[in-house]
Amino acid sequence: MNVRTVCLAILTQGETTGYEIRKRSTEGDFSYFLEASFGSIYPALSKLEEDKLVTSRVQPQAGKPAKRVYSITPLGRETFINSLFEDLNHDVFRSEFLLFLRFAEELPCELVEKRILERISKVDEEIASIKEMGADLEAKADRWVLDYGLTCLCQARDYLVEHKSEIIAMAQRVDAAAKAAE
Known part of the structure; x- marks a missing residue:
């Protein structure tokens, strides 16, 4: 499983921002699957958008910079589900x-x-x-x-x-x- 897959997994639950994906993958409900850094999430989201697996829109915010909100496409959902049929890697435990x-x-x-x-x-x-x-x-x-x-x-x-x-x-x-x- 990689960062792209985790991004798609989170997006199956609704539209969200790259920041929210990072938060959920480090301290939220996806933190036990794979840790994803900002440095890996945004390139993954860009590639997913390029591949037509996600779309994005800019959402203005009062008194703050606008944020980019991502949504999964039907092709992205299909790609994610298909990825779950692939062989799984061994769990990694480091301590x-x-x-x-x-x-x-x-x-x-x-x-x-x-x-x-x-x-x-x-x-x-x-x-x-x-x-x-x-x-x-x-x-x-x-x-x-x-x-x-x-x-x-x-x-x-x-x-x-x-x-x-x-x-x-x-x-x-x-x-x-x-x-x-x-």
């Missing part, structure tokens, strides 16, 4: 947190514990955000996808809570860390 934990044995246990507690707090925030996002969902597929993501986060949280002592125990005690620094 600075896991890189940090991979070196827990080199770090003071207090720092490892602090980072784990921070991560649990962050996951709690994500869980709350997803639950809030789902409050107004009516489509069954949207609910299923949201529940799947929520389940993954809850499992990660449970693992952190249940197993944090194991990784903390691998970390260095303060006196050992101080000796290693010398």
Whole structure:
């Protein structure tokens, strides 16, 4: 899946601006599928318009610069649906947190514990955000996808809570860390 596909996916739900596409793909309901930067969204939208998959219009705004609003065309909708028949790539999971934990044995246990507690707090925030996002969902597929993501986060949280002592125990005690620094 690429930025063009995500733009089309968002546009299937109604007309919108490039800014709104960016917002939805980084912190909204599409943020769990693919992160899209402004630097990739606008070229994708231009190419989609060139290919007659979307149209745009300029909408004046009082006291602000005009904004460009994009709409999907019937050909764009057909192209998007057809793209869903293509083979899917593997999910990509990258985590600075896991890189940090991979070196827990080199770090003071207090720092490892602090980072784990921070991560649990962050996951709690994500869980709350997803639950809030789902409050107004009516489509069954949207609910299923949201529940799947929520389940993954809850499992990660449970693992952190249940197993944090194991990784903390691998970390260095303060006196050992101080000796290693010398």
